[in-house]
Amino acid sequence: MAREREKxxxxxxxxxxxxxxxxxxxxxxxxxxxxxxxxxxxxFNMLYSKVSSEYGSVEYLARIYETSRRAGNxxxxxxxxxxxxxxxxxxxxxxxxxxxxxxxxxKDAIRLGxxxxxxxxxxxxxxxxxxxxxxxxxxxxxxxxxLDEDFDFSEQDxxxxxSEHGQQExxxxxxxxxxxxxxxxxxxxxxxxxxxxxxxxxxxxxxxLPVKINGGTYTLVAKVTIGISVxxxxxxxxxxxxxxxxxxxxxxxxxxxxxxxxxxxxEITNMLFxxxxxxxxxxxxxxxxxxxxxxxxxxxxRRYALVNLYFVxxxxxxxxxxxxAGKKILWKVYHTLSGYLGKSAMVAHVSSSSFALLMxxxxxxxxxxxxSDLIGELEKTDSDHKFSFQxxxxxxxxxIRRGRIRRRxxxxxxxxxxDACNARETLEPSEDSGIVFxxxxxxxxxxxxxxxxxxxxxxxxxxxxxxxxxxxxxxxTNELKGAEALIRWQSPEFGFVSPGRxxxxxxxxxxxxxxxxxxxxxVARDQRKWLNSGFNCVPVSVNVSRAxxxxxxxxxxxxxxxxxxxxPRDLIEIELTESxxxxxxxxxxxxxxxxxxxxxLVSMDDFGAGYSSLNxxxxxxxxxxxxxxxxxxxxxxxxxxxxxxxxxxxxxxSLNMRTVxxxxxxxxxxxxxxxxxxxxxxxxxxxxxxxxxxxEDRMRRGVEGMFKREVKSEDKADADSTADAGxxxxxx
Numbered sequence: 194m195a196r197e198r199e200k201x202x203x204x205x206x207x208x209x210x211x212x213x214x215x216x217x218x219x220x221x222x223x224x225x226x227x228x229x230x231x232x233x234x235x236x237f238n239m240l241y242s243k244v245s246s247e248y249g250s251v252e253y254l255a256r257i258y259e260t261s262r263r264a265g266n267x268x269x270x271x272x273x274x275x276x277x278x279x280x281x282x283x284x285x286x287x288x289x290x291x292x293x294x295x296x297x298x299x300k301d302a303i304r305l306g307x308x309x310x311x312x313x314x315x316x317x318x319x320x321x322x323x324x325x326x327x328x329x330x331x332x333x334x335x336x337x338x339x340l341d342e343d344f345d346f347s348e349q350d351x352x353x354x355x356s357e358h359g360q361q362e363x364x365x366x367x368x369x370x371x372x373x374x375x376x377x378x379x380x381x382x383x384x385x386x387x388x389x390x391x392x393x394x395x396x397x398x399x400x401x402l403p404v405k406i407n408g409g410t411y412t413l414v415a416k417v418t419i420g421i422s423v424x425x426x427x428x429x430x431x432x433x434x435x436x437x438x439x440x441x442x443x444x445x446x447x448x449x450x451x452x453x454x455x456x457x458x459x460e461i462t463n464m465l466f467x468x469x470x471x472x473x474x475x476x477x478x479x480x481x482x483x484x485x486x487x488x489x490x491x492x493x494x495r496r497y498a499l500v501n502l503y504f505v506x507x508x509x510x511x512x513x514x515x516x517x518a519g520k521k522i523l524w525k526v527y528h529t530l531s532g533y534l535g536k537s538a539m540v541a542h543v544s545s546s547s548f549a550l551l552m553x554x555x556x557x558x559x560x561x562x563x564x565s566d567l568i569g570e571l572e573k574t575d576s577d578h579k580f581s582f583q584x585x586x587x588x589x590x591x592x593i594r595r596g597r598i599r600r601r602x603x604x605x606x607x608x609x610x611x612d613a614c615n616a617r618e619t620l621e622p623s624e625d626s627g628i629v630f631x632x633x634x635x636x637x638x639x640x641x642x643x644x645x646x647x648x649x650x651x652x653x654x655x656x657x658x659x660x661x662x663x664x665x666x667x668x669x670t671n672e673l674k675g676a677e678a679l680i681r682w683q684s685p686e687f688g689f690v691s692p693g694r695x696x697x698x699x700x701x702x703x704x705x706x707x708x709x710x711x712x713x714x715x716v717a718r719d720q721r722k723w724l725n726s727g728f729n730c731v732p733v734s735v736n737v738s739r740a741x742x743x744x745x746x747x748x749x750x751x752x753x754x755x756x757x758x759x760x761p762r763d764l765i766e767i768e769l770t771e772s773x774x775x776x777x778x779x780x781x782x783x784x785x786x787x788x789x790x791x792x793x794l795v796s797m798d799d800f801g802a803g804y805s806s807l808n809x810x811x812x813x814x815x816x817x818x819x820x821x822x823x824x825x826x827x828x829x830x831x832x833x834x835x836x837x838x839x840x841x842x843x844x845x846x847s848l849n850m851r852t853v854x855x856x857x858x859x860x861x862x863x864x865x866x867x868x869x870x871x872x873x874x875x876x877x878x879x880x881x882x883x884x885x886x887x888x889e890d891r892m893r894r895g896v897e898g899m900f901k902r903e904v905k906s907e908d909k910a911d912a913d914s915t916a917d918a919g920x921x922x923x924x925x
Contacts, residue, residue, distance in 0.1 A: 224443045228436045235432060239425060241305040244314055247417040248402050254280065255404040255413040258291075280415035282406075290411070297321050298401040298414055317401040319416065397421065468542040470520050471527035476549065479541035480606055483551045486539065487589065487604045494598040497589040498560055499606070500550035501613035502530075505581035505624055507546035519545075525574050533567055549610060560586070561628055568626050581624055585617025587631045615639060644687070645698045652682065653707055659683050660715045662733065662888035665853055665875040668867035673891060675766070675853075675873060677734045678716045679882045680708065705738040712736070713751060717758035717765060719885055724760075728892045732794055734766035734817075742780060748787035755793075762792035766817065770798045778812070785813055796853070800841065810848060818845040822856025822876075839869045846870065 279294025289296070297320045305314045398419040403412050466478035483499075486492060504526065511519035523542065530540045530548060539551040554560040568582045587609045592601040615638075616631040652658060658680055665675040682690035699705040712735050723730050741747055755765050767788055769781075785795050796817030797809070810818075824838050838854075845852045854866050857876030866874060880891065 218447075221444060221447045225440055228439060232432055232436050236429065237305055239428070240419065241314065243419050244305055244316060244400070244402065244417075247419065248314055248404075251280075251402045251404050251413070251415045251417060254278070254415055255406045258282065258413060259406045278415060278417075280413060282411050282413050284411055285409070294416070297399075298416070315403055317403070317414065319399040319401065321399065468527075470523045470545075471542045472524065473527045473531065474539075474541045476541055476543045479539060479543070479549050479551070483539050483549075484604050484606050486551070487606075488601050490600045493592045493600045495553055496555060496591055498550075498552045498554055499587045499589060499609045499613050500552065500564070501543075501585040501587075501610060501617045502548040502550055503583045503585075503617055504546040504548075505583055505626070510578070522574060526571055529570055529574060530567070533570055543610075547614075557588070557630070564628050568628070572626065581626045583617050583620045583626060584628045585613040585615070585620075585631065586628065587613040587616065612636075612639065641694070642698050645695055646702055646704075648684070648686065649699070649702075649704050649707075652684065653711060657683055657685070658708070658711060659884065660712065660719065661882040661884060663875055663882040664880045664888065664891050665731075665873040666879045668863050668871055668874050671879075673731055673894075675731045675733065676888065677768070677875060678712055678736075680712060681882075700738065700740070703740065706741050709735075709737050709741055710750075710754065713765070714754045714758060717755045717760040720760040720764050721758050723889065723892065728889070730764055730892070732764050732766045734768040734794075734796055736768045736770070736798065739770060742784060745780065748784050748791060751788065751793065752791045763794065766794035766796055768796045768798045768819070782813055785815070789814065789816075810844070815848075815850055817853060818850045819853045819855055819875075820871075825854065825856050825858070825862050825876075835865060838866070842866075842869045842871055 277294070279296065281289050281292035281296050281298075283289045299318045299320045301318045303316050303318075305316055398421065399416055400419055401414050401416050403414045405412050466474055466481075468475040487497060504523075507519065507522075510522065523545075527540065527542055527548070530550065534540060534550065534552065537553060539549075541549045543549045552560065552563070554563070564584050564586070568584065571582050572580050574580055589604070589609060592599050612631040612635070616629045616635055619635070620627045620629055659682070661679045661681050662676045663679060664673055665677065666672065667674050680692050680696070682692075682695055684690055696705070696708075699708055716733050716735050720730055720733065737747075737751075744750070751765075751767065752762070755762055769785075788795050794816045796819055797813075797815050798819045799821045800818050818841070820838060820841060824834055842852050851872040852870075853873040853875055854862075854871050855875040857863060857866070857874045857878050859878065863874060863878055883891075
């Protein structure tokens, strides 16, 4: 779970920035590629244009060769041989059947042009290293034939030239020779053939161009020279410079955008990990980075303490001095912690009055001393006030497996912090500073809580919870007047479990509402069964948790459960603890009124245990008032107790309420209560909580003899366990 959370936070804090960077990186390379492609297209189109102009001369050369070959004119072939232009002719199998000049044509070829449009020329590179030849090649070696200086390639000059050097011998077709002459004429005056201005020449590139002849049976491959002019070079240089500038501009823009994205992500991360009250780190930051620290390999052999530091009475300080003043104190506390512990520890503000600390230590005594000194510093945060701080400590031992130090793999920081909180909560009733370590005892308690939570649903389904009944008797007549339903757990795994061990757990995890339903329905069924058996049934009170009163239809739920069991409503008494009156008072009054309207009895349990009892009585029409058992325990001044109890009974009678005194164990207590007009007594003097079968025997007898029952040691232990369960639901 911790790893999954860390991954989510990592994606949230880093993913967006890196995604932007990756996007910018791809965009930059796409733009660069597009510029390169555009530059390449322009360059190759320019090259294609120059090659295509030379390609025409090679085509005419191929026609001259093919025409002379068909006409059998050796003189023309001799003229071609005397030319400086290297070329060769190969058949369809690649065998060279004719060659002039040195063959330096390589096997490497490129295609220039646009194949889809049919504009494509195959170009072979030249194997020579020296590509710098002066000017374009000349089709005929003019030095060999000693042309006149004023030879201007006119038709008359060409005819004269052919008549002198190209007489036909053994030629059947004179017209072919005439066509040849015309071809030479056309080829020599064709555009691009050797017409380059030398003053504009900068470089030349020799290449070989193939032309198919005789229907593709033969291929003539001739060497041509591609001239790169100064204008061409300047154009290419200008394009390259533009490419570099555009590329640099795009790079700068994308780099700036990436930096801004990282900065924005950093701001988001800071906001995510910043605590509003202190300006420091919050719990989320602590979870992420404390786990990383603990899981580092170099820290595997070190001991750490995870501390829950609690600011006692912080909320009271805010109520008295304002929330703004409280935040100012929190800021001082946080910076005192950070300054005192330094960079060797991690500090975070978790909630309004709690801080989380991660401290490295070696010996627990030294750790405790350091925490004591730290709390001493914090107590002096404000010179006008004496503050108290409590610390719960969970120790994270060095990671040693099979005798060797191993890297920590899974650290459940939330569990460790929860252990520290559980340890600290053992000091909560006190207002003084203190330090407590999470130990084996607390660990066993936590294991028990986990075990109960794990088995509670199954226990409810299998009806492992057993209803016990504790009778209530009249102190005057010893007559059975009522009973209270209490819960016990008969567990296959844990045996007989008293309510003191399970009720507080159910109250914390919310399962107590399920127990309420369970108890009401079982008591209603028992009452129906006993009525059917002819018993003279008396009202049985069932505790309902304060957590249940948030449900607006609670009265209707109780009504429907009792009606379904077929029990009379006046035999079910709904018992509320005094603490319930601290919640939504209007909702509570509304529920009580509807319960009474439906015919149920309603009582207040533990009257006198809190501070709101008298105020509650004036607003709520209750039927029964139960005096808290603490009135009848301890060694306090008995006279003062008697005064309080007698006045409480008198007050109840004035409000038309019956009274029940619980926890009564002594005869003189019974006699005193009888003298004050108390209606019922519930306690070990008359009876302890008992299973339904024993309660049936009590109903048969109806009246309890006037004698003091000896309280056995095991009964006393059960009573103490019940008292430890607190003052809420289903505890005796």
